[in-house]
Amino acid sequence: MKMKTTDMKLKQLMIVTLACLPAGFSALAADGTDTNSPGSSQVAPAPSVEAVEIEALKKEVQELSQKVQNLERQRELEQPAAPDTNQEQIQALDQQVRILERQRELDQENAAALAKTQPRLSLGANGFSLSSADTNFVVALHGVLQADSRTFQKNDNVPGNSSILLRRARPILSGTVFRDFDFLFIPDFGNGTPGAASAATTPSIYDAYVNYRYSPALQIQAGKFKTPIGLEQLQADVNTTFNERSLVTDLVPNRDLGFELHGDIAGGVVSYAAGIFNGVGDARNSSNIGFEDNREFDGRLFVLPFKRTELTALQNLGVGISGGWGEGSITNTLGLPASTGGASSSAGYFTDGQQQFFAYTNGVLADRVHWRLSPQAYYYYGPLSLMGEYVLSDQDVRNGSRSASLRNTAWEVTGGWVLTGEDATFNGVTPKHPFDPRTGQWGAVQVVGRYADLDIDNAAFPFFANPAVSASEAKAWSVGLNWYLNRNILVKASFSRTSFEGGGTSAASAPGSVTSHPEEVFFTRVQLGF
Amino acid sequence: MKPILQILLVLVLAAAANAKEIKLLNVSYDPTRELYQDYNAAFAKYWKAKTGDDVVVSQSHGGSGKQALSVINGLEADVVTLALAYDIDAIAQHGRLLPADWQKRLPNDSAPYTSTIVFLVRKGNPKRINDWDDVVKPGVVAVTPNPKTSGGARWAYLAAWAYALDKYGHDDGKARNFVKRLYKNVPVLDSGARGSTTTFVERGIGDVLLAWENEAHLAIREFGADKFEIVTPPLSILAEPSVAVVDKVAQKHGTAEVAKAYLEYLYSDEGQEIAAKNFYRPRNEKIAARYAANFSRLKLVTLEQEFGSWAKAQKTHFADGGTFDQIYQPE
DSSP states (O other), X not given: OHHHHHHHHHHHHHHHXXXXXXXXXXXXXXXXXXXXXXXXXXXXXXXXXXXXXXXXHHHHHHHHHHHHHHHHHHHHHHHHHHHHHHHHHHHHHHHHHHHHHHHHHHHHHHHHHHHHHSOEEEEETTEEEEEOTTSSSEEEEEEEEEEEEEEESSOOOOTTSSEEEEEEEEEEEEEEETTTEEEEEEEEOOSSOTTSOTTOOOOEEEEEEEEEEEETTEEEEEEEEEOSOOSGGGSOGGGOSSSSOOGGGGGXXXXXXXXXXXXXXXTTTEEEEEEEEOOOOXXXXXXXXXXXXXXXXXXXXXXXXXXXXXXXXXXXXEEEEEEEEEEEOTTOTTSXXXXXXXXXXXXXXXXXXXXXXXXXXXXXXXXXXXXXXEEEEEEEETTEEEEEEEEEEEEEEEETTEEEEEEEEEEEEEEEEETTOOOEETTEEOOSSOOBGGGTBOOEEEEEEEEEEEEOOGGGTTTTBOTTTSEEEEEEEEXXXXXXXXXXXXXXXXXXXEEEEEOOOOOSSTTHHHHTSOEEEEEEEEEEEO | OOHHHHHHHHHHHHHHHHOOEEEEEEEEEGGGHHHHHHHHHHHHHHHHHHHSOXXXXXEEEEOHHHHHHHHHTTOOOSEEEESSHHHHHHIIIIIOOSOTTGGGGSHHHHOOEEBOEEEEEETTOXXXXXXXXXXXXXXXXXXXXXXXTOHHHHHHHHHHHHHHHHHTTSOHHHHHHHHHHXXXXXXXXXXXXXXXXXXXIISOOXXXXXXXXXXXXXXXXXXXXXXXXXXXXXXXXXXXXXXXXXXXXXXXXXXXXXXXXXXXXXGSHHHHHHHHHTTOEESSHHHHXXXXXXXXXXXXXXXXXXXXXHHHHIIIIISTTSHHHHHOOOO
16 A cells, blocks of 8 residues: 555656656756856846746756655665565464464463362262362262062061062262271161161161271271171172072171271282171171170181282182170170061071071070181182181070070082173172163173071070070072173072971961971062162 | 401491482472482482482472472472572461471571573574563563462562663652563463473574573573573572472471481582582582673672562562552453
8 A cells, every 4th residue: 555655656746847847948948048148247137037936946856856766765665675574474473373372282281280189070880979189088979779579488477578678778978088087987778677677667877987097908997887707798788699698697797886907918918807896796786886894806817819929710719717706794785696587676597588597585695705706718710709608606695594605607608600701709790791782782690509507506495595486507598690780780589498407386476487497588689889 | 258358348238238218309490400400419429428328309390389389288398499488488387397487597598599580582682682671662572481370480570670660760650560561572471480481492482581590591502502592681680599498298208307418418519510500600609700601790689679578579569469460461
C-alpha cells in the first residue's frame, strides 16, 4: 500500500515538472536577452515581474527535482526492505509456535507432577481403594456375600436345616495409615454364624485389629482376629474348598482377642505367628470383651522350603505346625466348644451341615488347661490342590465333682483338580477366561473331594456327654464342583455325607435327631467376593 | 611373611572391616548438578582419607522453592544447598527440621559461594541487549523461570527491581512498572533455572535468558560460544546460595557428623576451587583472585541494601497476592 502511494506521488511530481518546464524556459530566454545587453544601465534596474517569476520557477524546479531524487532514494530503500519484513514476520511466527509448544510441554510436565501428588482412586476386581499419592494412607472397601442353600435328605428339625440362607454378608474395611499401620474391620450381617446359635442373626464383629508393620518379617497385631491355629481355618472365607470347613475345624478356635507377633521371613519361605489371647473354646468366636484373668498362648510355624528354588513342582509345598496352651477357669463361659447346630446353651461339635452331633451335658464346664496341636501341610501344583491337617484338642472339663481331661482329635484331607487347567492356590482359582457367554468364555471349573474324621475322647461318656444321643465319632466325605465365573463370582455345588458312631437314639432335637442316621446334604452357593 | 607385615595386614583388614558406607542426600536447586558432582567426589575422597568411611552422596535438583517444599513434606534430605536463605528458613519454620538460627553455624551466613544474574543472548546479540533497559523494550522476548518456584528467578526479579530503583531514584512505583514491563516480555515461566535454560537454549525461544552466572557459562561450554554469548549488565544483584544440615533428618539417619563436615568442606581450598571452576564466585579471596578472569566486574547490590531481608522481600514480592502476582498476567 505504501509503495503504491509513493509511486503515485512520484508520477504527479513528474507531470507537474514537465508541465512547468516549457513556460520556464521561454521566460528564461526573454529575460536573458535583457540581462546580457551591452548597453544596460550601471544601476541595476528593478527586476522585472518576469524575472521574479523565472527565479521562482527555477527554485520550484530545483525543489521538485530534489523531491524526485528523495522519493527515488526512498523507494530504493523501501524496495529491498520488503523481504526483511517478511523474514521478521516468519521469525515472529516461529517464536510463537515455539512458545506454544513449550507451554504445552510445561503444562504436561505440571500435570504429571500434579498427578503424583493427587490421591489415587482404584476400582476393580480387588475392590475399591483410595490412597494418598505416596500410598502412606490407604482405605479399601471389600466385601463377601454368600447366598447358600442346604438340602438335607432327611430334615432333622434343626434350625437352619434345609434352608436358603445368607451364610455371610460382610463388608470389609481395610487400610493403612502412616505407611506402617494397617487395619481391618469385618462385621458380619449373615446368618448361621459359627460360634453362635444357628438362628442367630445379630450382626457381630469378626475381625477388628490394628497391625504395625516394621517389616514383612516383623509385625505386631492387636485386636480381634483369627488365632494362629489350624490351616483350613486360616484360609479366607471366599477361598474355602467347600461351603463349610471340615470337622477338623471344629477343634480349633475361630477368632479371639489378643496380641500377636508375626511375619514372613525370606520372602515367605518361613511364616511365623505367636500371640497371647483371652482363650476361647473350640470353634468359638470370641465376644468383644472378656473378664478372665487367665490367658492362652498360641503359635504357628509354616514353611515353604522350596518356594524360592527352581523346583517349580515343589514351590508350593508347605508344611507347618501350630498349637496353643491356655489355663482357664470354670467361670469362662466361652471355654467349651461352640453351640453351633444345637440348642443355644449346648456346647458341642457339628457336622458339615452345621448340625450338632456331639453335645456336652448341661452343667459341664471348661476347667484348667486346654491345649491344642495341629500339624498341617498343603501342596499346590498346576491344577492340583491337596491339603491335610490333624488337630488334637485336649480339654480339661468338670461336671460337679467329676473332672477329666478329654483328648479329642480330628483330621482331614482335601483334594481338587481344576478341569479348565488354571492353577489352584491356597487363595483360590483365577479363571483364564472369565465368564462371558457372548464370546464363548465360561470361567474355570474345579472338582473337589474331602474326607474328614472327628473322634471324641471316650472319657467324655457318660459323665460329660450322653452316649445315647451324642456320637463319639463322625466321619464325613464330600464331593463338589466349583465354578469360578471370574475373580469375583463363584458358584459351588457339593454333596456331603457324614456317618456317626455312637448316639443314634432318635430325639426331637440335636444331637439325637442328627446322629440317628447319616447326614446327607446337598449344598449350593453363589458367592460374591471383591 | 614377616611379623610386621602380618601386623600391617591385620590392621588394614580390621580397618576395612570397620569401614562404613554412609549415604547422604543433598537436596539442591536446579543449576548445581555439575558443581556437586565434582564436589561430592572430592569430599568422598577427603572423608575416606580422614575416617576410612565411604560416603555416597545422592543429589536431588529442582526449583529451590519446590525443593524446600519437598523437604518440608518429607523428602529426607541430610543437607540442603538451596538458592537462597529464605527457602531454608521455610524448612526451619514450617518443617521444624533445623533451628531458626541455622545461618550462624557456618561462615558468611552459611553461603559458601556467591553468584549473580547475567544475560545469555544469541550470538551477535541481534537485539543489542546490553542492559536491563534493553530487556524491557517492546518486542524483546525474555526467558526466566517462575519466581514462585525458582530461587534464580527471584534473584533475577530483584536484580531488575534494584536496577530500576537505582535508575529512578528509588521510586518504587516506577520500579514496579519497570519490572512489569519486563515480565510482559516473558512468554514462558519454567519452574526452575534448568528448565529455562532448556527453553532458551534447546527450544530456541527468546532473545535473552536471565541466567545464573554459572548457568550461562555452562550453557556456553556445553552448546558452544558460536551460538551464545554472555552479556553482563552494569548492575546486578549479589546472589548468595545457602547451605544447611537438616538436623532432624541427619540425626535420624545417623549422618549428622558427616553432613556437617560435608558443608564445612565447601569452605576449604578444594571446595572453593571446585566452586570457582564451576563458575560460582568463591568466598576465599585468594582463590577468587586466581579465577578473576572467569567473572566480569559489575556493580553488585545486596538483598539487604535494597530489600531489607528475605522475609520482607518474600512477603512483598513473592507471597501469594504479592507484587509478582499483581504484575504478572499470563497470556
